[in-house]
Amino acid sequence: MRGDQAVAGHFQKPGQSTLFPATAVLADDGSLKVFQQNTEHLLYECAAEDYHFASIIPGLPVELELTDGGIFRPDDASFRWPQQAAHFRLAAWLESNRLSILSAVILAPLALWLLVTVAMPAMASAMVPFVPDQVRQQMGQQTFYALQKTILQPSTLSEEQQEELQALWQEALHSLELTYDGYQLHFYQSTFLGANAFALPDGTVVMTDALVELLKNKPDALLAILLHEIGHVEEQHSMRLVAQSLGAALVFGVFFGDAEALSELILGAGSGMLQNAFSRDMEREADQFAYTSLVAMGRSPEAFAEAMAVFAEQHGDSGQSEQLLKYLSTHPATAERIEEARKAAQLYQQTQPVK
Amino acid sequence: MESSTSPIIEQSRHAQVEFSGKAGEFFGIWIVNILLSILTLGIYSAWAKVRTNQYFYGHTRIEDQPFRYLAKPLQILKGRLIAVALFASYFILSAVAPIAGLLMALGLMFLMPFLIVLSMRFSMRMTSYRNVRFDFHGSYADAFINFLLLPILSIFTLYLLMPWVLKRIDQYLHSNISYGGKRLQVNNDAGTYYAAVLIIMAVVTGVIMTAVILGFVIAFLFPFSFGAEWAMVLVFGIILLYWLILMLSGAIYKCMIRNHLFSRTVLPDTASFASKMQVMPYLWLTVSNLLAILCTFGLAYPWARVRKTAYLANATSLTLQPGIDQLVDTVQQQTAAFGEEAAGLFDVDISLA
Numbered sequence: 132m133r134g135d136q137a138v139a140g141h142f143q144k145p146g147q148s149t150l151f152p153a154t155a156v157l158a159d160d161g162s163l164k165v166f167q168q169n170t171e172h173l174l175y176e177c178a179a180e181d182y183h184f185a186s187i188i189p190g191l192p193v194e195l196e197l198t199d200g201g202i203f204r205p206d207d208a209s210f211r212w213p214q215q216a217a218h219f220r221l222a223a224w225l226e227s228n229r230l231s232i233l234s235a236v237i238l239a240p241l242a243l244w245l246l247v248t249v250a251m252p253a254m255a256s257a258m259v260p261f262v263p264d265q266v267r268q269q270m271g272q273q274t275f276y277a278l279q280k281t282i283l284q285p286s287t288l289s290e291e292q293q294e295e296l297q298a299l300w301q302e303a304l305h306s307l308e309l310t311y312d313g314y315q316l317h318f319y320q321s322t323f324l325g326a327n328a329f330a331l332p333d334g335t336v337v338m339t340d341a342l343v344e345l346l347k348n349k350p351d352a353l354l355a356i357l358l359h360e361i362g363h364v365e366e367q368h369s370m371r372l373v374a375q376s377l378g379a380a381l382v383f384g385v386f387f388g389d390a391e392a393l394s395e396l397i398l399g400a401g402s403g404m405l406q407n408a409f410s411r412d413m414e415r416e417a418d419q420f421a422y423t424s425l426v427a428m429g430r431s432p433e434a435f436a437e438a439m440a441v442f443a444e445q446h447g448d449s450g451q452s453e454q455l456l457k458y459l460s461t462h463p464a465t466a467e468r469i470e471e472a473r474k475a476a477q478l479y480q481q482t483q484p485v486k
Numbered sequence: 487m488e489s490s491t492s493p494i495i496e497q498s499r500h501a502q503v504e505f506s507g508k509a510g511e512f513f514g515i516w517i518v519n520i521l522l523s524i525l526t527l528g529i530y531s532a533w534a535k536v537r538t539n540q541y542f543y544g545h546t547r548i549e550d551q552p553f554r555y556l557a558k559p560l561q562i563l564k565g566r567l568i569a570v571a572l573f574a575s576y577f578i579l580s581a582v583a584p585i586a587g588l589l590m591a592l593g594l595m596f597l598m599p600f601l602i603v604l605s606m607r608f609s610m611r612m613t614s615y616r617n618v619r620f621d622f623h624g625s626y627a628d629a630f631i632n633f634l635l636l637p638i639l640s641i642f643t644l645y646l647l648m649p650w651v652l653k654r655i656d657q658y659l660h661s662n663i664s665y666g667g668k669r670l671q672v673n674n675d676a677g678t679y680y681a682a683v684l685i686i687m688a689v690v691t692g693v694i695m696t697a698v699i700l701g702f703v704i705a706f707l708f709p710f711s712f713g714a715e716w717a718m719v720l721v722f723g724i725i726l727l728y729w730l731i732l733m734l735s736g737a738i739y740k741c742m743i744r745n746h747l748f749s750r751t752v753l754p755d756t757a758s759f760a761s762k763m764q765v766m767p768y769l770w771l772t773v774s775n776l777l778a779i780l781c782t783f784g785l786a787y788p789w790a791r792v793r794k795t796a797y798l799a800n801a802t803s804l805t806l807q808p809g810i811d812q813l814v815d816t817v818q819q820q821t822a823a824f825g826e827e828a829a830g831l832f833d834v835d836i837s838l839a
């Protein structure tokens with residue numbers, strides 16, 4: 132058999148289970164000959180383009196796959212065909228090289244973290260402006276309808292009270308440069324929500340009677356909360372949250388989809404916590420929007436701190452439980468929000484002419 | 487074929503399924519593939535899946551002959567893109583227009599049996615042993631009845647029919663598999679499925695009773711120390727108990743049903759099967775695997791998977807007839823005649839994982 136390399140292994144003809152102990156010989160021109168072991172009988176013969184090398188998997192022999200369906204498998208699992216092009220070895224090399232494995236152990240969690248916390252929010256923000264207005268209107272209307280049927284009851288606020296707040300609301304809408312013009316303020320009573328306010332993507336903002344009651348002597352604090360809600364709408368937080376949650380769900384599905392059933396429970400909790408993290412970031416953005424808008428309206432961001440302080444007092448927040456529940460919460464800790472608002476207020480003070 | 491059955495019975499031979507994968511080796515494949523998948527925003531995950539399957543198939547041997555995974559990465563990628571598109575449109579639709587989302591959920595429900603048929607057919611056709619491919623012949627109509635219609639109907643019988651439905655599902659999934667032109671014959675009986683469910687109910691009741699009695703004993707021994715911490719301990723204990731019950735029921739069901747199913751399955755003139763899973767070792771395996779994965783933040787996943795595969799292989803053996811040595815691949819002849827592209831159109835596994 133001249134100087135050609137002879138490789139011992141087993142051969143199977145196309146689509147047949149019969150196994151022949153055989154020797155494969157690759158000539159310099161790439162042509163393949165397979166001989167039956169012992170008898171030296173020629174079992175198969177083909178040119179270089181009629182077979183290819185199977186992918187290299189650590190710990191397994193590399194088969195020759197014949198175009199017509201035959202297989203030659205070397206007996207030695209560690210044997211690698213010298214004729215196989217170098218780039219086919221790359222994957223297997225990375226998978227068995229200690230240094231690349233170690234770097235993957237360090238880089239994989241890091242890359243996953245960056246993908247989820249940086250790349251996905253960036254992609255979501257980039258995509259959201261392309262969402263047509265009809266979609267946000269539909270989304271807002273359907274959600275509003277569902278809420279009216281379930282947790283919202285008609286307001287019991289007096290008409291003067293409502294008109295007063297509507298005036299404040301109109302003042303805000305007129306004095307700010309808003310990109311969207313579908314804003315509407317509604318009042319409802321809700322035992323489920325308590326003292327609260329929320330915004331829907333179509334610009335519908337709802338304030339509960341309990342909240343108005345709680346802050347009735349602090350119009351600036353109420354304004355601060357309205358501005359926070361406008362911030363959610365302006366920055367299209369609902370759509371971004373949908374896009375980011377979708378991204379997170381896909382990442383978990385693709386990377387951990389075949390994990391064992393019970394780890395899925397934990398992954399479910401993980402994606403829930405991630406969604407809360409997205410939500411906390413958006414609350415911070417809306418807070419920021421409220422500070423700058425307050426300044427634009429000639430009021431101090433202190434008003435926002437005031438509103439938060441009233442909340443904290445009402446809920447009897449203790450610092451410790453907030454620390455523990457940080458990752459389970461959709462909103463940043465109240466103490467943190469008060470502090471941020473005070474910082475913004477200080478900046479505002481410094482820019483004011485001394486009276 | 488008929489004439490050759492009688493004289494060869496004494497030539498049948500026993501064969502053990504062997505798995506030679508190593509946790510350390512697979513760890514490298516796994517972690518490098520995860521990194522590459524993340525860096526390519528998920529595209530490489532198709533290549534990762536093929537390599538992973540090639541590793542596990544190639545290390546699974548019967549009579550020193552490995553299984554082979556034949557799917558190409560682009561086929562997997564195509565299936566994933568379709569799955570991502572379906573999932574994303576459903577996700578967005580149910581967020582933006584919940585009513586339309588509900589309608590789509592209904593549509594997806596009807597699509598589900600079809601996806602199961604496609605997935606089964608794909609994974610069977612992509613599996614080869616001794617250079618002979620598997621195939622799956624289940625129809626959509628039967629999948630619709632077994633996966634959708636009967637489970638829904640069984641709700642109206644307060645799930646009394648469910649074990650019988652599970653038996654039918656197993657029968658559908660396995661008796662439609664063919665290898666070398668021969669169909670698996672599956673003769674599983676509903677009695678074993680009912681027995682499994684009854685045993686699980688009895689064991690779960692026993693575990694809960696024991697836990698409650700234990701709880702009372704502890705409360706009786708330390709009556710003074712009830713407080714906020716005890717509420718936490720109680721909640722933690724209940725979660726732990728819930729998990730234990732879930733894993734225990736899973737282990738009992740899997741062991742009983744797999745052993746039963748294998749003993750009642752025959753590939754005519756070719757092979758019969760035996761599975762010898764045991765509940766307690768298997769329970770320990772699943773519990774310790776889960777704990778290891780949790781404690782290492784997922785890094786023990788390759789070890790756990792290799793360990794589980796090795797256990798299942800070890801519990802499985804076959805009795806082979808000499809016919810196994812002269813099988814001819816019918817799938818290959820069929821697809822060659824059908825033309826590569828046409829056969830490939832529905833050769834797709836629409837799944838995210």
